[in-house]
Amino acid sequence: MTFPRIGISIGDPAGIGPEVTLRALFFSGALPPARYVLFGPRSFLEKEAAAFGLSTEIPSWKTDESCAGAGVYLRDLPGPREPVKKGEPGASAGRASFAWFEEAAAAARRGEMDALVTAPVAKVGWNLAGIPWRGHTEYLESFFPDAVMSFWSEKLTVALLSHHLPLRDALARVNRPALARLFRILRECPPARAEGPAFEILVAGLNPHAGEGGILGTEERDVIAPAVAEARAAGTPVRGPFPPDVVFRLALGRPEKIVAALYHDQGLIPFKMIAFETGINVTLGLPFIRTSPDHGTAFDIAGRTPADPASMTEALRRAARSASA
Secondary structure, eight states, rough: EEEEEEEEEETTTSHHHHHHHHHHHHOOOOOOSEEEEEEEEHHHHHHHHHHHHHHOOOBBBBGGGGGOOEEEEEEOOOOSSSOOTTOOHHHHHHHHHHHHHHHHHHHHHSSOSEEEEEOEEEEEHHHTTTTTTTHHHHHHHHOOTTOEEEOOSSSOOOOOOOHHHHHHHHHHHHHHHHHHHHHHHHHHHHOOGSSSSTTEEEOOOOGGGGGGGGSSHHIIIIHHHHHHHHHTTTOOOOEEOOOOOHHHHHTTTTTTTEEESSSSSHHHHHHHHHHTTTEEEESSSSSEEEEESOOOOOOOTTTTOOOOHHHHHHHHHHHHHHHHH
């Protein structure tokens, strides 16, 4: 049996990413058999593990038969250039987290990993380090223009028209070409939990009451509804726009439904209300599987309070199952 290769970037070293990664791998006891390959520095990970009582020797990752068995492996990489303090974002931590992610993503692009799982990074850290991308998805989008940010849970699935943008800029992205692109990608790469003849995209409106016929805004009438009609005519199973305060209820508990949200917080507020601990981020439109927990670096508790690995565990589980399918 060939076990799938799951590349894991360990996140910002000042945040909870390394901790939840190790806890998920060694303490969850619920992961499918796979080859889980950590991308990060051995010395840092050993110190991180010792802080919460984990003592284990992680074998080095090699591409030969010596690493054919299921288990946890390590691709040892250089650590931060300057000291990193837990709970404090900075350029050194940002630079290191990007370098580890870049190595893992490159391995996935080369076909050396079957899936990529990314622990949380700090956008402020990347910015301080001069990294030109706001986050993981934007970096992947520079290689794969069809990348779409989506969020999965047992109760709700959401895809975003745009992701990490100021609201003013996100509203400018609500246009017919962008909507057509989103509908096409969702049709071609539907979330695995939503596949099947009943799969349907439910589109959120932008304005209160979905514009109320143009009284409360014209985007629904002039942009969104025509884009939906055009996609339906091409065979895409899509309906809307629905009032934003109703559409999520229509998809709740319906795995065959996915909500197309028009900007980041429109989709993430209801999603995290429902699945904060167990929801995951899944990037659609890539030639490989990519998942991540749906939380951030949690600098406020990093190194102080034990972090809950539930979302990271689910991200690893979903990646391994999808890569084994």
